[in-house]
Amino acid sequence: MTVRLRDVTLRDGLQLTGKTLDVQMRVDLARTLLAAGVPELEIGSMARPDLVPPMAGSLDVVAALTPEELDxxxxxxxxxxxVEKAIAAGARNVQYCFSASDAHNQANIGRPTEDSVAAMPRAIDLVREAGGRIQLCIATSFTCPFDGQIDPDRVRGIVGDPRTAGADDVVLADTLGQAHPAAVRGLFESAPARDRRLVFHGHDTWGMGVANSLAAVEGGAEVIDGALAGLGGCPFAPGASGNTATEDLLFATRPDYLTPRVLADLITAGESLLAELGESSRSKTAQGARSKAAAFDWVMPSR
Incomplete structure (x- = not known):
């Protein structure tokens, strides 16, 4: 199986930054990632900007991109x-997200999980009418900051619920980065995907981001999420830290489009973003590429 990376810098990556990135910089970064060969991006959120200020202007980003880019x-x-607002702005693909945990869903979205599941058929209908795609995204699929360990049967029940069956993809999220590879592989192997594409969204809080992503692939995931420099985290999940770094996932999976030059360009883009935001890199690959081991093809030339 060929695994695809989806870069989520422009949504999950920006959620906890202390500074908001202006719309043009977000558009430019999206185009840099697409030009590098990254096949899919997450570019923003419909979360209330008063609650998640870095997501303000997400619909302006959508409006600035071409239909081909938005695909x-x-x-x-x-x-x-x-969904209605996103489609009206030109979005083609939406990630309909709620939590396996009622407590986190209440903190993050303001309603019990059952209410989110019950509303999903209407969201699916809206996307179908617009000719787009929709993902079922289950946050806190492994652990919750309020309820602790999540019973895998609860996640499997949501994936197999007839009301979520119309989703094109199923995203299982290790929101807190507390999962371990065996648990990740097991959940992906047992999730009733019903011919839908499986996606793993992982965080690197406990240093398991790359290992968990590879375990998800072994369990059947076709897409893994990452953010440049390991930026990100959920503002409503105490204990969460950054996403697994895009650079690290690419270096581990080696897609056809990845060359030392492409990796260097992505590392440079990440460094420019960090400088703008005043954030630090969590990417081991970016650190290694700046080392003095010049005989290794993937090390960047000295500046």
Missing amino acids: QCWIWVATPRH
Whole structure:
């Protein structure tokens, strides 16, 4: 199986930054990632900007991209009304997200999980009418900051619920980065995907981001999420830290489009973003590429 990387810098990667990135910089970064060969991006969120300020202007990013670019892009939604607004702005693909945990869903979206599941058929209908794609995204699929360990049967029940069956993809998220490879592989192997594409969204809080992503692939995932420099985290999940770094996932999986030059360009783009935001890199690959081991093809020339 060929695994695809989806870069989520422009949504999950920016959620916890202390500074908001302006719309043009976000558009430019999206185009840099697409030009590098990254096949899919998450470019923004319909979350309330008063609650998640870095997501303000997400619909302006959508409006600035071409239809061809938007075919490769996803935007986070949590309600049918979010779907309506995103589609009206030009979005083609939405990630309908809620939590396996009631406590986290209440903190993140303001309603019990059952209410989110019950509303999903309407969201699916709206996307189908617009000719787009929709993902079922289950946050806290492994652990919750309030309820602790999540019973895998609860996640499997949501994936197999007839009301979520119309989704094109199923995203299982290790929101807190507390999962371990055996648990990740087991959940992916047992999830009733029903011919839908499986996606793993992992965080690197406990240093397991790359290992968990590879375990997800072994369990059947076709897409893995990452963010440049390991940026990111959920503002409503105490204990969460950054996403697994895009650079690290690419170096581990070696897609056909990845060359030392492409990797260097992505590392440079990540460094420019970090400088703008005043953030630090969590990418081991970026660190290694800046080393003095010049005989290794993937090390970048000295500046």
